Amino acid sequence: MLSGKKILLGVTGGIAAFKAASLCSKLVKEGAEVRVIMTESATKFITELTLQALSKNFVYTDTFDEKHPESIAHINLADWADLVLVAPATANIIGKMAAGIADDMLSTTLLATQAPIMLAPAMNVHMYMHPAVTRNMEELVSRGVMMIEPGEGLLACGYTGKGRMEEPETIASVVEDFFARQAKLAERPLAGKRIVVTAGGTVERIDPVRFISNDSSGKMGFAIAKAAQRLGAEVMIVAGSTQVSPPPEIPVTTVTSAQEMYEALTAVWEETDILVKAAAVADYRPKETARHKIKKSDEAFVLELVKNIDILESLGKQKTHQFLIGFAAETDELEKHAMDKLKRKNCDLLVANDVTAEGAGFGSDTNVVNIYDASGLVQSIPRMAKEEVALRIMELAAARLAGSRQ
Template identity: 50%
Template structure:
């Protein structure tokens, strides 16, 4: 931890790490101790806090080497321009920098500083050096700065930092490696909505969890990911090109915009098949015991892509409540997809709203492949494994 006003936010981040099963030890600079006390961090981490005074060796250990050897990951938060410059140039003039220089574990830097310091050429050059050395850097956010004005340099929210850290750690460890590096992947997710009047709309129960899991795994495996999503309560994965839409027509427009340049396209969104022909411009009043809405068919996005595809590997989803394989196989052929993922949404333990699913992969000229009940992230992994094996043939 280094000396910035965002140090107080780092305390919340430490708590989040511990809640998620991490063992945390804190090393802080002298400047950091001016913003938050070592006692606070010791109480949160349940370990003694390392400061410059800890540099005094005892007979048995060298503290900064002992900490460097103990650590499986090192996170610098908040990272000031000063610490970034020191790390980039191999300076080790206090406990924190000495530990970082001695550490061989993956390193993660979360900058927070004034916008003018952040955009300074020296800081940008130092950050480029860190990235070239394999150190992960989280981009600061726009927001209200300590100086009293809006600018870039604000420390992201704790949940954003934790999600980024988790994703980067998975990238370090994933057995699949970076097999999607150089690939452009387009994924649709969530539901679409169709307006009835200014306060009502037609939609479905999709939460977007499957599509977001696919986007995260694709990013972790090195792909350049574009995620086009209808309304959800989910945070988009870090490092994806995120595009928010509402209606089926809006989703179709954005998919068409990006489709030509893509290598893999996965249509995981649950789009509304119908829309109200003439949405009311004012709220419909309850003046009648009955209300009739005339619905017209929306564009079939997946079918249109099946007609347009050239080099793209096209994946569709089929959410069925009966005759799963029969209906899904028919859809696979009609939509001209390379792979169709069929799932039974009538089951209460999987599908819409659940973190788990059970699906069947349908491929032209191949037997159905059942993927038994598992987390949606694991199903995403197996989906990309399947795509990889099919493309290698």
């Protein structure tokens, strides 16, 4: 499964370091080429010789111990790796990564690499739940670092709880799944498909200086557009008001109101294979928009609102060959509201999130979502960078178009 893959294994100083020997062995047996960097504290728990024998490569511990004079070791390793896997990852290395500290061989290499990074945290339960550690992990996840969550059970310190590094077999399986996904990406499963993605929030004018809108930043929609393009699709974005710039390589139609967004989508609807409706569209608009600024008075101001066109429901009724993906931002009874929306609006998939959950609200760099189809929950995606969430959504859409029910 891992034949020819180059994995840089970082081992840090926790009691779980002994598991690194078994993990290294399993990766090598699956065909991977493994090189190991150990922190100084890791060598207190397991010897360099053990991991050298298992990996059949030099083990690196000292930034200044250059084994090959023709290259700088930490840069060479950073460029060499297809994946950097740190197992165990202590609170210390997690904190260094979050802060950008490079004071030893491993932290320096982590800062220099452009390869994907995967961490398997291991520490005392109270350390794992400490606000500083939680904040650091959230920061790393928002940057795209992958986390293999620790298990629960009896820890070496005597406490029982979350913090035990996942077993080597599980970690090896996660690594295999990662490379399997990479292989699927290389196949460009959405090649030849035309995908339209909506992003941001709509603006409904009250007068020239006031409007009704929402907190949508556009980050999720833009991430989906990039993921679709990465999978080979021809992508177009229809964007309302956003807090970030759209991907420069993808064409964008900019709109303001819900009506403008509807018109932009209907103009391309017949040629669309997949529509991802990630924009947050205002449900209501002022019945009348004042031509001039409304002046303040001593009396109460009454604003009459009328309902906007429901874009998702309207296109759901019109669809013939199109694959329709809707979004639902909820604050309670997530599944109930998501399934109701999916059925009413004739969606093929509905991506729902609780915007009150930590790391899942508007403007966040991460998201936590559940994906539903007509049969119920299809996939639950834990908190991770919006780019990774987007990729999983589009991988699922590609599989459905190909006939798979994954």
